């Protein structure tokens with residue numbers, strides 16, 4: 001049995017990411033439908049475009065859940081606390097496996113179990129161990145194609161710090177690939193398989209945006225050089241081995 005907490009831990013770790021957004025297909029017209037969370041591109045007050053880290057993190061979690069399940073690991077149902085770890089593991093024996101024991105207990109001193117995805121992305125009882133940066137467009141706003149420059153539909157979120165972000169909803173006929181760069185930071189206590197799982201999940205994200213109408217269309221990822229310990233892949237493979 002492989003114990004997650006006995007795998008080698010890398011202290012300072014990050015993944016550098018570039019999303020190449022095909023603006024010919026993307027930058028969907030949002031209009032009045034869809035929630036703000038569906039808006040895949042945001043414009044900062046200084047005019048730069050960005051993809052919110054929260055948006056990317058949500059998609060990554062979803063893809064990691066699918067991958068882990070496909071590999072035979074029981075994965076909880078986010079985002080409702082009752083169906084998430086560690087709550088779900090109280091009654092569901094599938095979650096009571098050694099890899100999910102990270103040394104935490106409930107107030108009544110029974111062992112908590114946290115699935116592979118929760119150990120990376122967190123849950124109501126466990127802080128997230130990754131930080132996903134906003135991906136910022138490296139093209140200066142003044143160099144963006146004409147059609148991307150003027151705001152057509154601008155919404156402001158009410159009374160929050162988000163007020164500085166202007167939503168960007170134009171349709172665009174232009175044919176350029178816009179690079180959006182950022183990083184995913186893995187905290188020192190992040191499990192060693194996290195990077196492998198995240199890299200695999202990225203390969204399944206071909207578009208961002210919550211709905212077709214507000215979606216971004218196609219994107220491709222460029223991922224900076226990174227090393228993954230073979231033991232991480234080996235561990236992920238053995239989900240149904242217990």
Ligand SMILES: [Zn+2]
Nearest residue numbers: 076085115118
């Ligand atoms: Zn979980």
